[in-house]
Amino acid sequence: MADVEVVLPDGSERTLPGNSTAHDLAGAIGSRLAKDALAAVVDGELTDLSSPLPTKSTVAIVTPASDLGREVLRHSTAHVLAQAVTRLWPGAHYAIGPAIRDGFYYDFALPGDGRFSDDDLDRIDAEMRAIMAEDQPFVRSEYSIADGLELFKDQPFKVEIIEAVKAGSEDDLAEVASASVVSAYENTPNFRDLCRGPHVPSTGRLGHFRLMRVAGAYWRGDEKNQQLQRIYGTAWESKDALAAHLVQLEEAERRDHRRLGQELDLFSFPSELGPGLAVFHPRGGIIRRVMEEYSRQRHVEGGYEFVYSPHITKAELFETSGHLQWFADGMYPPMELDEGQRYYLKPMNCPFHVLIFKARQRSYRELPLRMFEFGTVYRYEKSGVVHGLTRVRGMTQDDAHIFCTREQMGEELANLLTFVLGLLRDFGLNDFYLELSTRPEGKAVGTDAEWSEAEATLATVATAAGLELVRDEGGGAFYGPKISVQARDAIGRTHQMSTIQLDFQLPQRFEATYVAGDNARHQPIMIHRALFGSVERFIAILIEHYAGNMPTWLSPEQVRVLGVRDDHDDYAYQVAAALKGDGVRVAVEPANEPLGARIRKAKLEKIPYIVVVGDDDVKLGTLGINARGSNDPERGVQLAAFRLRLRDEIASHGSPEAP
RNA sequence: GCCUGGGUAGCUCAGUCGGCAGAGCAACGCAUUCGUAAUGCGUAGGUCGUGGGUUCGAUUCCCACCCCAGGCUCCA
Secondary structure (H helix, E strand, O other), X not given: OOOEXXXXXOOOEEEEOOOOEHHXXXXXXXXXXXXXXXXXXXXXXXXXXXXXXXXXXXXXXXXXXXXXXXXXXXXXXXXXHHXXXXXXXXXXXXXXXXXXXXXXXXXEEOHHHOOOOHHHHHHHHHHHHHHHHOOOEOEEEEEEHHHHHHHOOOOHHHHHHHHHHHOOOOHHHHHOOOOOEEEEEEEEOOEEEEOOOOOOOEHHHOOOEEEEEEEEEEHHHOOOOOEEEEEEEEEOOOHHHHHHHHHHHHHHHHHOXXXXXXXXXXXXXXXXXXXXXXXXXXXXXXXXXXXXXXXXHHHHHOOOEEOOOOOEEEHHHHHHHOHHHHHHHHOOOOEEEOOOEEEEEOOOXXXXXXXXXXXXXXXXXXXXXXXXXXXXXXXXXXXXOOEOOXXXXXXXXXXEEEXXXXXXXXXXXXXXXXXXXXXXXXXXXXXXXXXXXXXOOOOOOOOHHHHHHHHHHHHHHHHHOOOOEEEEOOOOEOOEOEEEEEEEOOOOOEEEEEEEEEEOHHHHHOOOOEEOOOOOEEOOEEEEEEEEEEHHXXXXXXXXXXXXXXOHHHOOOOEEEEEOOHHHHHHHHHHXXXXXXXXXXXXXXXXXXXXXXXXXXXXXXXXXXXXXXXXXXXXXXXEEEEEOOOOOOEEEEEHHHHHHHHHHHHHOOOOOOOO
16 A cells, blocks of 8 residues: 655645554644544545545644634534434434534424423533533445435435435535535434534544524525524533633623613613614713714715705605615505505615705716715514614614716725725724625616626725725625625624615616716716714614723713812812813712712713812812723822813823723 | 513512512612712612403413514515
């Protein structure tokens, strides 16, 4: 048998006896690596450790504490989950169970249309740990299509996958070795699963996992199909990594805008109003007002004109725009008035802006014409999808529509992107990438040529911006492609922020035209764009980004002044009056409670600056400053110096925490 | 819309295997006057999500609905 030669990731080469496996290779490199190894990447293909190596190959050993390693162990943990469920529910059908970000899931159909309850998770968890204690090997076998069908004849979902592969489905190839070879992994004589692999060598290599929750999920992600019972879990390479992940989940929960909105008295969702309909309390109202005022100012500077439109309109408008045709399900049902005239709450602002464009004849000299509106729209979101301020049924978009010529389009888009990123940075978001969403199959209107041109223009502008660009094939709106700006927040989550959409359709549908230099009528290009997306959602993202510690310019209350004793209260009010004269949002809490208690209260309210004044300060005209995020109060600060500091910090959109 | 879990005081939650509803915090009152994350005492606060049903009696059991959370699907 010929020797096998391998090249390792560091470029070094090794020779092993014929028929050596990746596991043998790991052993040859070091006993520690052999013990850690979970799988291997052979010539770019992820494979089992036990698979024989070809005579010449490039091999990387996959260890647990790597992205690939975690993916393998999560996938294997999903198999153990399926085995545990089939042990506890004989006759259960198992569908698919992939690794996902941070964990895995598996979908089941239980006998008698049974359902998992939360309590079942504990039983399943215990069964999984028993399977891991048994240290069952994952043994790979390959079969013909026919044998595969026979092998899985009691598992209808597996049969369906094999049949689909046989029929040429590309999507299902992930589940098997190839279009003609069915691969399966056997753990015990009683459990095998259709799977491309690879898997960890044996179940004993797993164990740092936790089952998280039960959910319903449609077979193949289609709501017309049977709904399966899905179990989600998380799995990691070590006890510490699992613990760290659970801590991170707690951190995310601590930042949850719904919780902070309650704690900081910013907004609420009175059940009297209905799902997805928020009210902003005075404190949340300040954040919102300051945001909106700043946005308006920037839009004035950016050459936008301000328009206003009503919340309700006759059906005709949305028939013309095409929204009723495509999104009637997502609109509030109409009210009938005036002998059958149907009126709708508006789900979009764009048609109104087109009508403003059309209100008189337009000249090319007016273009680009940029119309801005904080437009409140209503969308009848399905009951299961509303979520805090991020997915609501009534929301206000910072919406604008730019009408320009085809020639102006490129430059306008480029400027727009600069404008968007600048505004987002002003709110403290700094880490961006762009996503280009292209033509949605089967849903799009317009010609291929128009779509290609629009997509190409957007791609050029996006590339020129110098940010990472990912393509979202088929993710565009029905009337045009879009660029969306994705922002990463303080704990690394990404949020879709601004969207910029090109639209050749609406001007056509509404027959909007301008007169050009050639004295002929031309159709303008329309650019839809919202920078915050919705004001509500943007506030939610900022709250979570800052964990409620809003930068000073956005804080509902910027300074709280506390006298040490009640005979310092007069001075406290004087200090507050001086700050208020500077436009600072300041309050005094009189000394009815011990100082420590009042400090604590202000800290919990995440107020940027707590000013404490006592005997020394009254005598010398100074302040004690306890800044948010600091455990080290400053004493004897001059009032004038503090006023300057506040002025600068507010103007620069800074925070007390910033260095 | 579908699956799972939930809704008890302003908030966070305990409790009732069907028999007068509980705590902490917050609120209010009185006292306390204090230099950087909880001063003390007292008072008040509830149709136990809503509506039906079973029962001598329902917050508890049953049914329907509303709302919330986590998923699925959807997101102009």
